[in-house]
Amino acid sequence: MTCEDRSSRRRLGIYLALLVLAVLVLTACASDSDDELEVPGTPGTGLDYALRLDGGKNDEDSSAHFRAAWARNLEAALEPSECPEVNPIEYPNGYYAGPLIDTHLHMPQLSDNFGGEDDSPDSGGVEGGRESEKYDAISEYEIPLLGVTTTLDEIACTLKQEGSTTAFTFFPVFENAPAALIDLAYNAVDRHGSLFVPFIQSSASESATVEAAVLEQMLSLRPDLFVGLGEIGESPTEPLNYPPDDPIYVGDFEVARAHEMVVYFHTGEGDHEAMDRALKMFPDLNFVVHADFVRPHIGDLMADNPNIYFTFNDIFEAIIPKFRFGDKQDFIDAMEQEWEQLIDQGLDHYEDLINTYPDRFMWGTDRADIVWNYDVDIGQLLVRFGRDFIGRLDPAVQDKVGHLNAEGLLR
Numbered sequence: 428m429t430c431e432d433r434s435s436r437r438r439l440g441i442y443l444a445l446l447v448l449a450v451l452v453l454t455a456c457a458s459d460s461d462d463e464l465e466v467p468g469t470p471g472t473g474l475d476y477a478l479r480l481d482g483g484k485n486d487e488d489s490s491a492h493f494r495a496a497w498a499r500n501l502e503a504a505l506e507p508s509e510c511p512e513v514n515p516i517e518y519p520n521g522y523y524a525g526p527l528i529d530t531h532l533h534m535p536q537l538s539d540n541f542g543g544e545d546d547s548p549d550s551g552g553v554e555g556g557r558e559s560e561k562y563d564a565i566s567e568y569e570i571p572l573l574g575v576t577t578t579l580d581e582i583a584c585t586l587k588q589e590g591s592t593t594a595f596t597f598f599p600v601f602e603n604a605p606a607a608l609i610d611l612a613y614n615a616v617d618r619h620g621s622l623f624v625p626f627i628q629s630s631a632s633e634s635a636t637v638e639a640a641v642l643e644q645m646l647s648l649r650p651d652l653f654v655g656l657g658e659i660g661e662s663p664t665e666p667l668n669y670p671p672d673d674p675i676y677v678g679d680f681e682v683a684r685a686h687e688m689v690v691y692f693h694t695g696e697g698d699h700e701a702m703d704r705a706l707k708m709f710p711d712l713n714f715v716v717h718a719d720f721v722r723p724h725i726g727d728l729m730a731d732n733p734n735i736y737f738t739f740n741d742i743f744e745a746i747i748p749k750f751r752f753g754d755k756q757d758f759i760d761a762m763e764q765e766w767e768q769l770i771d772q773g774l775d776h777y778e779d780l781i782n783t784y785p786d787r788f789m790w791g792t793d794r795a796d797i798v799w800n801y802d803v804d805i806g807q808l809l810v811r812f813g814r815d816f817i818g819r820l821d822p823a824v825q826d827k828v829g830h831l832n833a834e835g836l837l838r
Contacts, residue, residue: 497607500538503574505614510584516807523817526830527810530738531717531791532594533628533658534582534615535571535801537608565752571798573611582801583619589806592830593621595691595791597628597658602637605645613649624837626655626691634667635659639678646686654837656683657691661698661718670701677708684712689836691715699724706732713836717791719744722776729784736836738791742773742816755799762808773816785824789832790817
């Protein structure tokens with residue numbers, strides 16, 4: 428045997444040894460995966476946080492590093508904290524004093540930073556939506572991220588201390604890592620009960636929705652957890668915005684109907700006719716819509732479709748840019764200074780509509796874009812404004828707008 432032959436056999440032996448070692452390591456990781464993925468405070472999750480909805484696994488996401496990172500980020504989001512009791516807020520005479528449900532609350536997304544420069548998902552050069560630059564300009568310290576700039580318990584505490592009894596809450600769930608995100612919603616309900624009414628805000632990398640088969644698989648991870656689908660529809664940050672009667676939404680609505688869910692849809696500019704077609708295609712499915720684009724058409728839509736509801740969270744629309752992208756104190760000052768003007772503007776928009784369709788309108792805040800939106804003093808300010816507005820409506824409709832219409836949807 429030549430030296431060259433012996434050298435080749437030695438290299439082959441080394442390669443085989445390394446291969447056996449790799450198999451042993453992978454087997455050990457697989458056998459320990461349940462322990463790795465168990466998250467404190469998550470009863471018997473058994474969910475793989477690297478699950479891919481196509482039935483396979485992405486090489487990167489299936490690594491122990493990413494599984495452990497998702498679990499670690501979820502644990503940070505679920506960090507428990509105390510919520511001191513506060514004295515009930517006393518409102519002036521004439522303010523609405525009944526139960527108040529916020530039917531439009533965005534739960535901040537779970538951090539997808541896994542501790543490395545290259546860990547965050549890459550946009551792949553995909554162009555953003557019409558307001559992507561505004562969102563990109565928000566300071567990293569003001570971006571609402573669970574486990575980084577706020578936690579689940581802190582948001583729950585804000586709702587309790589502001590006096591909201593319940594919130595329709597949109598939990599973002601992305602198709603490349605649904606399990607950890609769905610477990611967040613599970614923990615919200617498990618820990619705080621009816622304070623959070625969970626909606627699944629399913630989205631893909633370029634649009635505010637996913638294919639029906641993907642949505643069905645997402646829902647299968649925690650059967651019967653989600654009450655609603657949404658908020659879906661027109662997105663200011665995604666480049667692909669489909670009309671409400673597009674086949675992708677028709678498929679999603681079929682899934683929602685099969686699961687007896689409510690659909691929360693953000694209508695875009697010019698979407699009212701497509702919305703009308705979607706409502707007529709699904710007469711046994713209830714839709715909640717919002718956005719100033721649909722406001723001029725909401726009366727006509729309600730006249731023709733008994734399955735459409737509306738959340739008026741644009742009643743301080745003149746200063747909404749400050750609320751979404753501005754300075755906290757600037758927003759507070761503008762609210763206080765323009766209070767009566769904003770109330771009057773809201774009444775001009777909605778009072779007659781609410782009197783005509785008293786069973787279809789609801790209150791909501793649309794907190795989402797900047798972390799101070801979730802501060803207690805901001806929550807108390809928004810609730811005070813909402814109670815003042817509702818208190819100026821006909822007394823016969825106030826409880827309907829404040830909570831009964833929302834409760835009826837849940838039943």
